[in-house]
Amino acid sequence: MSQPTSNGTAPSKIALKLGNLPSKKPLKIIGPRTPSRVTPNQPPWPSYRGYHEYSFAHATMGHRLPTILGKAIDDVVKTLNEQHEEEKIVDLEACIQRMEALMGDLTSKADLRPIVDDGEGDIPLWNKALARYFRGQNFINAPWVFAEAYKYRRLHECFSISKYWQDYDVFFRQKCDTFSRSDKAVFELSMRFHEPFKHREGLSDTEKLEAERLVFHELTQVCLWGNATDLSLLINMSEEDIKKLQSTGGEHLAATEKNILGNHIGRLWEIVRDLRGNTGGRVDFVLDNAGFELYCDCVYADFLIQSGLAKTIHFHGKRFAWFVSDVTRKDWDWLLNMMVYGDLFKNASDAELESLRRLGKRWKQYVAEGKWIYEQHPFWCTGYTFFTLPEEAPDLFLHLSRSDLVLFKGDLNHRKLTYDCHAPASTPFEESIGPMASTAGAPKICSLRTIKSDVVVGLESDEVAENLDKEKPGWKISGEYAVILVSEGRPAEEVFFA
Incomplete structure (x- = not known):
């Protein structure tokens, strides 16, 4: 960190001169990784991730998924307005609140948390992968295919832990x-x-x-x-x-x-x-x-x-x-x-x-x-x-x-x-x-x-x-x-x- 000068102002930034170093060259992708080094977070060749601005992953994680989730929330609100039984209304309102929390995690680049045990047969597979390969990773820096799938699994969780709406299909x-x-x-x-x-x-x-x-x-x-x-x-x-x-x-x-x-x-x-x-x-x-x-x-x-x-x-x-x-x-x-x-x-x-x-x-x-x-x-x-x-x-x-x-x-x-x-x-x-x-x-x-x-x-x-x-x-x-x-x-x- 720059230290202030005696008059209290920050010093001007020093330009780094690298004239004796080799010039920058495009990075050639070398691959694939050997099978023993391949993991869900490290595929054979470099994975597409949400922070790669040149990729469709970037557009998906930054725009498409929030848009899709927003339309899904609108669908559930429409269903909510069609209900008349209080217990089902309250239960569905809780589903909407969980969807809104998911939207917050998605747009704030929150870390990928474990999936709540809702009785589905895929819970051990999901949470093993999250614990073994994706600790501390979020929607943007995890491999796109995993992060996108995780978003849809979290969306299912919004309903699967409810009383009346476990099988609801927002699409x-x-x-x-x-x-x-x-x-x-x-x-x-x-x-x-x-x-x-x-x-x-x-x-x-x-x-x-x-x-x-x-x-x-x-x-x-x-x-x-x-x-x-x-x-x-x-x-x-x-x-x-x-x-x-x-x-x-x-x-x-x-x-x-x-x-x-x-x-x-x-x-x-x-x-x-x-x-x-x-x-x-x-x-x-x-x-x-x-x-x-x-x-x-x-x-x-x-x-x-x-x-x-x-x-x-x-x-x-x-x-x-x-x-x-x-x-x-x-x-x-x-x-x-x-x-x-x-x-x-x-x-x-x-x-x-x-x-x-x-x-x-x-x-x-x-x-x-x-x-x-x-x-x-x-x-x-x-x-x-x-x-x-x-x-x-x-x-x-x-x-x-x-x-x-x-x-x-x-x-x-x-x-x-x-x-x-x-x-x-x-x-x-x-x-x-x-x-x-x-x-x-x-x-x-x-x-x-x-x-x-x-x-x-x-x-x-x-x-x-x-x-x-x-x-x-x-x-x-x-x-x-x-x-x-x-x-x-x-x-x-x-x-x-x-």
């Missing part, structure tokens, strides 16, 4: 409303696929396989671009913007295929094509967004069943409201029942509504027959990335190892697969997902991801990303670009836990 109204505005894309698909898939008569086996490949190619892209409508990013988006994002027409898909920067769709087809010869024929979807994206996932899964390419589909959702629009059991049940019994689309024709009902009835039949299975595991709602899945959730890893193909949908799942860190864009996908590719028993994996955050891997060269940085600033968060990346895993090997 449910938004999810329903957005799907209701997706009518054009919804009916474009239902009018095509309400009838069971079947081949034209007279086709040879080779021609049948090619016909399946073409439909698969188109539906893979529908499933991919359905991820573009993420409610956490649609805060100020108009109805026309949403409809443009959700276009599933053939011309639109052909035009956007050039924006799939890492495209392993050929390898993905080879895996799916060979499912028929497997005794199981099981495909798993690790779900992302509810509403239109879930609807696209189901159209895709329906084709896999109808064509005989797969025998069973497992859908993995979240146990509670997560990252605004992630699928919960309530969202799953709502979609299937709304399709059969609902009256959501006021301007639809009778033919359109009937096509939607037929789809919904067939999907509900799949559920009844055990061909479609909805599941939820506590691990999906933790701050851990999937690098730790074999260690922290061995039961889930063993379960996934029995699948012939695991499709990870969306941006958050991609971030967790790749540890959400600053790896070079040319890093091979299988290298970037670490143990999920290299552990004995690791299943074949495909990430279907519309790019909406900083991490990008699996491209042919770093120059592809560097050129886009110059030509289209903001391309990493625009939702205009995507990847379809495949890992072959080690499915033939027996799972072994040390």
Whole structure:
């Protein structure tokens, strides 16, 4: 600290002359860390954190999350004003007070405290991670993926310790409303696929396989671009913007295929094509967004069943409201029942509504027959990335190892697969997902991801990303670009836990 001079004034600052030192040079990222040095707070390459002003993490922690939480508080206030029983009103008011305390912690960069034990199965995972890796860290200096997940877990805590509102979903109204505005894309698909898939008569086996490949190619892209409508990013988006994002027409898909920067769709087809010869024929979807994206996932899964390419589909959702629009059991049940019994689309024709009902009835039949299975595991709602899945959730890893193909949908799942860190864009996908590719028993994996955050891997060269940085600033968060990346895993090997 500078000492005052004899006349009481502070001395002038001395300029430090460093003329003999080497000139400043850009820091080249060296990585990855060796596996033994990787921790949730120190990923293989440098992590994105809220204080990195160049990153989407900075915009998220400083603006998006407070905005999302503010809208969530507004939703609960609306529900509060609809109540008439005093005990429920008082209980919900306490939930609002906890949400406001969370807002204070978020905006004041408070340290990450332990999660209150609310009986959820993820409590040991959360509090072990907080104690072991994140003591003294806050929303801004902790790795973005962990800090963001922590915020949503704290939001669930606001309700899970209440008496009457444990399962309240502050985002449910938004999810329903957005799907209701997706009518054009919804009916474009239902009018095509309400009838069971079947081949034209007279086709040879080779021609049948090619016909399946073409439909698969188109539906893979529908499933991919359905991820573009993420409610956490649609805060100020108009109805026309949403409809443009959700276009599933053939011309639109052909035009956007050039924006799939890492495209392993050929390898993905080879895996799916060979499912028929497997005794199981099981495909798993690790779900992302509810509403239109879930609807696209189901159209895709329906084709896999109808064509005989797969025998069973497992859908993995979240146990509670997560990252605004992630699928919960309530969202799953709502979609299937709304399709059969609902009256959501006021301007639809009778033919359109009937096509939607037929789809919904067939999907509900799949559920009844055990061909479609909805599941939820506590691990999906933790701050851990999937690098730790074999260690922290061995039961889930063993379960996934029995699948012939695991499709990870969306941006958050991609971030967790790749540890959400600053790896070079040319890093091979299988290298970037670490143990999920290299552990004995690791299943074949495909990430279907519309790019909406900083991490990008699996491209042919770093120059592809560097050129886009110059030509289209903001391309990493625009939702205009995507990847379809495949890992072959080690499915033939027996799972072994040390």
